[in-house]
Structures are given as C-alpha cells and as structure tokens.
Amino acid sequence: MTRVREHPPPPGAAPRASASRARPALRHRLAERGVDRTLLLLAPGAVFLVLLFCYPFLYGLQLSFQPQRGGGALANYRAFFGDPYLRETVWITLGLAVPVALVNCLAAVPVAFRTRGPFRGRRLITTLLVMPITLGTVLTAQGLLGYLGPGGWLNKTLLATGITDTPLELVHNYWGVFASLVITGFPFSYLLTLSYLTGIDPGLEQAAATLGASKRQRFRHVTLPLLAPGLAVTFCLSFVLAFAVFPSAQLVGDPRGETHVISIEAYQAAFQKFDYSLGSAIAMVMAAVMTAVVLVVLAWRSMLYRGATGGKG
Amino acid sequence: MMSRFSTLGLDRVSRDFGGHTALEELTLDIAGGEFVALLGPSGCGKSTALNCLAGLLPLTGGAILLDGERIDSIAPERRGFGMVFQNYALFPHLTVRGNVAFGLKMARVPKADIVRRTDRALETVQLTGHAHRRPGQLSGGQQQRVAIARAIVLEPRLVLMDEPLSNLDASLRLEMRTEIRRLHQSLGLTTVYVTHDQEEALSLADRLVVLRDGVTQQIGTPGEVYGRPANRYVAAFMGYRNMLDVTVTAARGARLSLDLAGARITGLGRAPLSAGDRAVAALRPEDLEPAADGPARGIPAAVEVVEYHGREFAVQARLGDGRPVHFRTARRPAPGDAVELTADPERVLVFPPDVPAALGASRPGRRPGGSPRLRAVTP
Numbered sequence: 237m238t239r240v241r242e243h244p245p246p247p248g249a250a251p252r253a254s255a256s257r258a259r260p261a262l263r264h265r266l267a268e269r270g271v272d273r274t275l276l277l278l279a280p281g282a283v284f285l286v287l288l289f290c291y292p293f294l295y296g297l298q299l300s301f302q303p304q305r306g307g308g309a310l311a312n313y314r315a316f317f318g319d320p321y322l323r324e325t326v327w328i329t330l331g332l333a334v335p336v337a338l339v340n341c342l343a344a345v346p347v348a349f350r351t352r353g354p355f356r357g358r359r360l361i362t363t364l365l366v367m368p369i370t371l372g373t374v375l376t377a378q379g380l381l382g383y384l385g386p387g388g389w390l391n392k393t394l395l396a397t398g399i400t401d402t403p404l405e406l407v408h409n410y411w412g413v414f415a416s417l418v419i420t421g422f423p424f425s426y427l428l429t430l431s432y433l434t435g436i437d438p439g440l441e442q443a444a445a446t447l448g449a450s451k452r453q454r455f456r457h458v459t460l461p462l463l464a465p466g467l468a469v470t471f472c473l474s475f476v477l478a479f480a481v482f483p484s485a486q487l488v489g490d491p492r493g494e495t496h497v498i499s500i501e502a503y504q505a506a507f508q509k510f511d512y513s514l515g516s517a518i519a520m521v522m523a524a525v526m527t528a529v530v531l532v533v534l535a536w537r538s539m540l541y542r543g544a545t546g547g548k549g
Numbered sequence: 550m551m552s553r554f555s556t557l558g559l560d561r562v563s564r565d566f567g568g569h570t571a572l573e574e575l576t577l578d579i580a581g582g583e584f585v586a587l588l589g590p591s592g593c594g595k596s597t598a599l600n601c602l603a604g605l606l607p608l609t610g611g612a613i614l615l616d617g618e619r620i621d622s623i624a625p626e627r628r629g630f631g632m633v634f635q636n637y638a639l640f641p642h643l644t645v646r647g648n649v650a651f652g653l654k655m656a657r658v659p660k661a662d663i664v665r666r667t668d669r670a671l672e673t674v675q676l677t678g679h680a681h682r683r684p685g686q687l688s689g690g691q692q693q694r695v696a697i698a699r700a701i702v703l704e705p706r707l708v709l710m711d712e713p714l715s716n717l718d719a720s721l722r723l724e725m726r727t728e729i730r731r732l733h734q735s736l737g738l739t740t741v742y743v744t745h746d747q748e749e750a751l752s753l754a755d756r757l758v759v760l761r762d763g764v765t766q767q768i769g770t771p772g773e774v775y776g777r778p779a780n781r782y783v784a785a786f787m788g789y790r791n792m793l794d795v796t797v798t799a800a801r802g803a804r805l806s807l808d809l810a811g812a813r814i815t816g817l818g819r820a821p822l823s824a825g826d827r828a829v830a831a832l833r834p835e836d837l838e839p840a841a842d843g844p845a846r847g848i849p850a851a852v853e854v855v856e857y858h859g860r861e862f863a864v865q866a867r868l869g870d871g872r873p874v875h876f877r878t879a880r881r882p883a884p885g886d887a888v889e890l891t892a893d894p895e896r897v898l899v900f901p902p903d904v905p906a907a908l909g910a911s912r913p914g915r916r917p918g919g920s921p922r923l924r925a926v927t928p
C-alpha cells in the first residue's frame with residue numbers, strides 16, 4: 237500500500253512542491269499508521285455491528301433507566317437487587333456457567349492433544365466430536381430426557397441390573413442442565429483448542445525432548461504455556477455461551493429452583509409481565525456480569541506470553 | 550555431565566516412509582570427539598538420519614550402538630544427545646536465558662549451578678547482553694547462537710546439528726562456521742553435522758558422509774572426498790563441474806589415455822576401465838586452463854560466456870561438437886576466442902559412464918533385509 241500518484245506541480249506552486257518533498261506524502265503517512273483503502277473492507281462489519289449490537293444495546297440501556305412503574309431511574313435495578321429471589325439468579329447462573337466452561341476447556345485439552353497429529357480415522361473421530369453442534373439444545377434436551385430421565389434407558393438398566401433400587405435423579409435439576417451445556421458447548425471448545433494446539437510448532441516439543449524433558453515436563457513447560465492464552469479465550473467463549481443458558485434450564489432443569497437462571501427472569505419480566513424496562517435492566521445486569529468475568533480472564537491472559545507459537549497453522 | 554563414549558556405531562540404520570526409503574542402511578562408526586558431516590542435496594535423507602540418531606524418529610531397520618550397547622529404542626529425552634534444529638525451535642515464551650537454562654531446569658540441577666552454567670554458555674556464544682530478550686527480538690544469527698548454547702550447556706555426549714547455518718546470510722554464515730569449529734575444538738564435543746553445502750562440510754568436518762537418495766555414496770576425510778570422489782555423483786557434488794564423455798584409448802593401470810571428440814588427454818581411472826570403454830572424465834573448472842600461446846596440444850574450444858569473479862574469470866566455452874565446458878583463467882578472454890585447454894592428468898578423474906542402478910532415484914518396494922544392495926563405497 238505504498239503507491240504514490242505523481243501529480244505534476246501546478247505552475248507557480250514551487251514552494252508547495254518543495255514542502256511536499258521534505259515531508260512524505262499524506263497517503264504514505266496514513267499508510268504508515270495502517271490507514272489505507274483496505275480499511276473499507278471493515279465497513280460491512282462496522283455497519284452490522286452498529287445496527288445489530290450497538291443500537292439495541294444502547295436502546296435497552298436507556299429503556300432500563302425508565303421504569304414502567306416509576307420510582308426513579310434506578311428503580312428497576314433496586315427492584316432486582318432488592319429481591320433475594322431475583323438477586324440469587326446471578327449466583328445460580330455463575331454456578332452453572334463457570335464450572336461448565338471449566339469442564340469444557342479442561343476436557344478439550346487432552347482430547348485435542350490426542351487428536352492433533354495425523355492418524356488413521358482422524359476425520360471420523362473429529363466428526364463425531366463435533367456432531368453435537370448440529371443437534372441444538374432442544375434435541376439434546378429431548379435426548380437427555382429419554383436417556384437419563386426417570387424412565388430412561390440408563391435408569392431402566394440400573395434398576396434391572398439391581399445396581400440401584402431407586403431411579404437416579406439426573407434431569408430436571410442442576411445436573412441435567414450441566415450435562416446439556418457440556419454436550420452442546422464441548423464441540424466449540426474442542427475445535428478452538430485444536431486450532432490453537434495445531435498452531436504450536438511440534439518441533440518445540442521435540443527440542444524439549446532432546447533437552448531431556450519428559451512427556452509431562454514437555455506438556456507443562458512448553459505446550460501449556462503456549463496454549464494458555466488460547467485456553468483463556470476458549471474459556472471466555474464457553475462461559476458466555478453457557479451464561480446465556482435458557483432452553484436447557486427450562487427443559488432439563490428446575491426452572492423455579494436450582495436452575496432459576498437469570499435469562500429466565502429476564503424473559504418472564506419482558507414477555508410474561510410485559511415490563512420491558514425491567515427486562516432490559518436484567519439483561520444489562522447479565523451483560524455486566526459476563527463482561528466482568530471476561531475482563532478478569534483477559535487480564536490474566538494479558539500477563540501471559542502471547543506471541544508467535546512457531547506453528548504453520 | 551554426560552559420560553563420554555569411545556564409539557557410536559550406526560549399523561545398517563534404515564528408515565522407510567510407507568514404501569519410500571528415506572535412509573538406506575547407513576553404516577558408520579563415530580569416534581568420541583569426532584566431527585562428522587552428513588552431506589547431500591535436499592531430500593537425500595540427512596535430517597532423517599539425524600532424527601533417527603536423536604530418537605525423534607523410530608528406525609525401520611538396523612541398530613544404533615553406543616559403546617556396543619543398543620540405544621535405538623531409548624526415548625530422546627534419555628539419550629543425552631543435544632540437537633540444534635534447522636529452524637532453531639527456540640521456545641518463544643522463554644527469554645534467551647530461559648531457553649539456555651531449560652535443559653538444566655528439566656534435569657533439576659541446583660539453582661546456583663544453573664545460573665553459573667547458563668552464564669558460561671551465554672558467554673561462549675557471546676550473548677550475555679541479550680539474556681533477557683525473547684527469541685522473537687533476536688536476529689537469525691543470534692537465534693542460532695541461542696540454539697547452540699541451549700544444546701551445549703548440557704555438555705551432551707553427542708551434538709547433532711541440522712543445517713544450522715542455512716538460514717543465515719553469507720557473511721554471518723562464514724563467521725558462525727568458524728565459531729562452530731572453535732566450539733568443537735575447545736569443548737571437544739562429538740558432533741554430527743548435516744549440511745547441503747560442500748564447502749561447509751569440507752571446512753568443518755573431520756570426516757564426511759556423502760548421501761544420495763538415502764544411500765551412502767562415500768565416507769572419508771575431506772581430503773579424500775574432495776580429491777578422490779568415489780563416483781561421478783560425488784564428483785559432481787564436489788565441484789567437478791565438467792563431466793565429459795570420453796573413450797578410453799589405452800590403459801596402463803589407473804593411467805588412462807582418452808579420446809575427447811578427437812582431442813587426446815590423459816587421466817586417472819577411478820574404476821577398472823580398459824581400452825575401448827566409454828567413460829566420463831570429471832574436471833573442476835579451476836583445474837582446466839587455457840594453454841599459453843604457442844603450439845599447444847590441448848582441447849580446442851570456443852569461448853562463449855565470460856563472468857568476472859574478482860581474482861579470475863569464469864568462462865563457459867564450447868567444444869568442437871558443441872558440448873559446454875567450464876574453466877577459470879586470470880586473463881580475460883573475449884567471447885568467440887579460440888582456446889586450447891589443458892589439465893594436469895592427476896586431476897582428470899575418469900569414471901564409468903553410468904551410475905549403478907542401485908543408486909538411482911526410484912527404488913520402489915525395497916524392504917530392509919530384502920534384495921542385495923550396493924554397499925557404501927569407501928576408497
């Protein structure tokens with residue numbers, strides 16, 4: 237992007253011409269700062285962002301400060317944090333989303349580690365691992381109910397073989413939602429982790445081996461530090477996906493008790509009580525909590541090495 | 550730290566990649582303290598050989614013996630061999646010091662010793678001032694020195710180097726070459742060095758192994774390989790740029806009289822040849838020179854292209870039948886000049902015309918221990 241268009245200096249413009257010779261052309265100076273015509277490629281994305289994210293967000297934000305039932309700008313927030321039943325939803329949701337994101341990340345590492353190199357049947361295995369993405373939450377919930385429910389195969393088998401005498405309660409509670417979120421969230425964290433892992437030059441581990449590092453030491457001192465920033469991002473995405481949990485909390489959870497998550501409350505406020513203002517306020521609380529967690533993780537990430545990992549991918 | 554050894558034996562070491570033999574029966578004894586270079590063009594199996602030695606690649610045939618004990622099933626981390634990788638493979642998340650100290654840390658060497666030995670290694674490669682930088686902030690030559698320091702700080706019983714200079718520019722390459730030789734002399738580390746650059750191999754090594762398509766062509770001292778290449782392939786690789794088809798007219802032992810498109814020259818047979826045989830005469834451009842004015846009896850040629858090389862001119866000329874011939878001369882000839890070229894008979898090496906089939910490129914489906922094969926040619 238360092239093309240210059242040569243304009244012949246207009247007659248009588250000698251001082252300007254010599255000035256522009258002393259300083260590089262404006263176009264050059266802009267290109268030096270990354271400003272050139274390829275910036276236009278960002279335009280569709282920027283328009284999209286403004287229309288579909290910034291506008292609804294700002295609209296919701298101002299709506300949340302105009303309570304339908306009056307009582308001042310902060311009435312909605314006071315109502316939410318003043319009611320223990322409502323306030324509790326933040327902790328319930330965090331209690332689901334954080335462990336789920338952790339499990340997804342931690343489970344993805346060994347699986348991605350094992351499936352990164354070329355081996356026979358790799359395509360089949362990755363396809364199987366990624367399959368749950370295509371199921372969607374509702375289908376997963378249905379499967380879980382049919383499999384883990386009181387009359388599901390698992391409990392039938394356990395009862396028939398006499399391992400237990402009462403059916404295990406695996407759905408319509410915390411664990412049902414947990415399982416559902418892991419099933420739908422794992423493929424994402426697996427794919428992300430795999431791509432971060434294949435971006436690490438395998439030569440680094442070989443080098444570590446010739447320096448006397450055992451398999452464990454190689455993982456601990458070479459692979460893990462290079463993977464950690466990627467894991468932080470994977471955790472954030474996993475967490476955000478899980479934090480917005482709604483369908484599975486309704487279908488395989490206990491929406492009035494253990495899995496009374498924050499999105500249920502936002503939905504009820506806006507679409508059952510038709511208090512859009514309160515609904516917006518709850519949505520803003522959700523956004524704030526997610527942002528806080530993501531910022532904490534990213535702050536930790538910024539302390540890690542984040543440069544090149546030498547890989548080809 | 551590591552015990553020294555007296556011999557490292559490679560016994561018919563082979564490596565196949567699904568039917569393609571990358572390394573075929575490499576047999577070599579390396580003495581403790583020796584500097585051995587594996588030489589050959591890209592793709593001839595040099596890295597394969599090195600990775601087999603390091604334990605990063607399992608063998609598909611043969612054995613590696615350290616003082617008579619088999620080590621080829623030992624994991625790389627337990628062999629105690631250091632390696633300098635072609636792309637350096639420095640840990641990008643560690644500082645220069647962290648990289649150099651890595652091996653010591655893994656071996657749980659006491660902290661004070663780590664500091665002392667790391668400092669000394671950094672001093673050896675003259676990087677003390679850069680200890681706190683990350684590899685990404687270093688130039689190619691500096692990275693390469695970190696890679697060397699990282700390998701030698703453990704005082705490994707064997708150092709393996711895979712084309713460590715190939716990514717450097719010409720002047721730095723020369724400088725680092727001297728550095729590597731100096732390190733070898735001062736530390737006495739047994740070294741196996743891989744390169745595709747004959748000059749590098751000749752200048753560094755005590756002994757050379759020339760490979761082609763995974764098959765050993767010649768093992769010998771630099772002098773032997775340079776002056777007495779075992780076949781025309783090694784000769785071509787050693788700078789014998791002129792390969793002229795000739796007919797043997799008379800043979801007295803190794804001394805052969807040759808007919809080169811009507812001109813008569815004498816040469817040294819490098820294989821049994823007798824009168825009437827067709828052969829190839831190998832000649833370096835610098836051993837071929839135009840005869841001084843007068844009634845010379847040389848090979849007539851017509852000058853075609855002249856290149857200035859500083860102290861001398863590199864000339865391409867054509868023989869009477871149109872074949873190109875290369876020579877060097879101190880005086881600038883003009884294109885179109887007729888010259889008569891002469892050469893010292895000792896320096897005209899005569900080989901049989903065709904390279905044996907076993908040395909050819911395609912050897913499909915050969916299994917270790919299968920059909921008989923050509924042994925390494927040692928002069």
Ligand SMILES: Nc1ncnc2c1ncn2[C@@H]1O[C@H](COP(=O)(O)OP(=O)(O)O)[C@@H](O)[C@H]1O
Nearest residue numbers: 566570571589590591592593594595596597598
């Ligand atoms: N992992 C591999 N899989 C298949 N073929 C390989 C592999 N590694 C090397 N080869 C083949 O083995 C031959 C020798 O390779 P290599 O030892 O890397 O050559 P060099 O280092 O001499 O350039 C080449 O023909 C290469 O294509």
Ligand SMILES: [Mg+2]
Nearest residue numbers: 595596597635
């Ligand atoms: Mg190589």
